[in-house]
Amino acid sequence: MEWINSLPKIELHAHLNGSIRDSTLLELARVLGDKGVIVFTDVEDVIKKNDRSLAEVFKLFDLIHKLTTDHKTVTRITREVVEDFALENVVYLELRTTSKRNDSIGMSKCSYMEAVIEGLKSISEVEVEFVSASDSRKLDNVCDGIHRKKIYVRLLLSIDRRETTESAIETVKLALEMKNVGVVGIDLSGNPLVGEW
Ligand SMILES: [Zn+2]
Known part of the structure; x- marks a missing residue:
């Protein structure tokens, strides 16, 4: 386990909610x-x-x-999950999550994703690179004198099979809008016996 842990690894499909x-x-x-x-x-x-x-x-x-319904919790779990992967020497992580709308607490699919991005920005334990290289320089911590682990994080927006077509299209549009903050794809998820996808 120690040897496996020490190897640099690539994780291409980690569920945010499944890695808490x-x-x-x-x-x-x-x-x-x-x-x-x-x-x-x-x-x-x-x-x-x-x-x-x-x-x-x-x-x-x-x-x-x-x-995990509120913004604060989404931000917290994003931070912890990325820190945990980095500490296990994952160097490139694709994190997939279903952006949720919850009118009762003022959450939109977009504000959900903003909470995820907030989580990525709040990590100080390790160095996180989640935007395209040209935009990343301003986020780099320079000259802090400490050599820290670095992890590249990209996001996949997931569509739940139970969602309506309208809601699914909203996620696709959001993914396109968020290309410059690390979103690299979409994912179709949920119980395959439910819905008509
Ligand atoms: Zn999956």
Whole structure:
């Protein structure tokens, strides 16, 4: 494991929501439990478990959707996930995420993605390059005297099969608009038995 860890690696399909630290999931679940939104003890086991069945995985995905609804949390998990990949010596990371619209908290697909970008900008533990080379220079930290790990991060916007065509087109347009901040593609995701894609 140590040798594998030390190798520089390329990760071409990491799910943002699927890569959240267990400690963060437990912390967020506890908060929602205290608010009475979920029953913490019902979900504690499935978070801590290592060998989950497919049914348990989808149960966990449902829980994660409830835990990561606000901008602040999206920013936090983006920061932590990228830091974790960098510390495992991933040097190039394509992170895919489904930009969500949630009118009740004033979240649009665009503001969701802004929260992701905010997360990338807030990383100080490692050096992150996520915009095209010509634009990246102004973001570089120069002369801090410390040699830090560097990770290149690119984003894939995902379309959930349950979404309407209109909503899917919105994601495609957003991906095109965000080409200059590291978006390199789109992804079709979700339960393949649902919808008519
Ligand atoms: Zn996937």
